[in-house]
Amino acid sequence: MITEFSLYVVVIKKGFLFVFGNEIVxxxxxxxxxxxxxxxxxxxxxxxxxxxxxxxxxxxxLLFNTQVADISPxxxxxxxxxxxxxxxxxx
Numbered sequence: 001m002i003t004e005f006s007l008y009v010v011v012i013k014k015g016f017l018f019v020f021g022n023e024i025v026x027x028x029x030x031x032x033x034x035x036x037x038x039x040x041x042x043x044x045x046x047x048x049x050x051x052x053x054x055x056x057x058x059x060x061x062l063l064f065n066t067q068v069a070d071i072s073p074x075x076x077x078x079x080x081x082x083x084x085x086x087x088x089x090x091x
Contacts, residue, residue: 014037015035015036015037015038015057016036016037016038017030017033017038017039017040018038018040019040019041019044020042020043020044021042021043021044022043022044023044023045024041024044024045024046025044025045025046025047026046027041027046027048027049027051027052028051030051030052031051031052031054033056034054034056034058035056036057036058037057037058037059037060038058038059038060038061039052039058039060039062040062041061041062041063041066042063042064042065042066043064044065044066045066045067046063046066046067047066047067047068047069048068049071049073049074052073052074053073053074061074
């Protein structure tokens with residue numbers, strides 16, 4: 001089970017990163033990965049996504065089944081960058 005991002009456990013291939021169902025709590029290592037197109041973080045105990053405000057190439061962001069209570073840091077992303085809306089539901 002992945003508990004943190006590192007170069008040894010994260011493989012970004014063609015702009016997609018899927019780290020579903022792990023123990024990720026800190027998204028800070030992702031803040032400079034502006035080449036990501038799809039980012040799936042569901043089923044992780046993430047609580048704060050404020051560092052994901054620089055969307056870069058991001059088109060899809062899935063956050064369902066996380067502990068994120070406030071998605072206001074992403075408020076402008078749907079109109080500005082995302083082809084699909086942010087999918088979010090606390091679990």
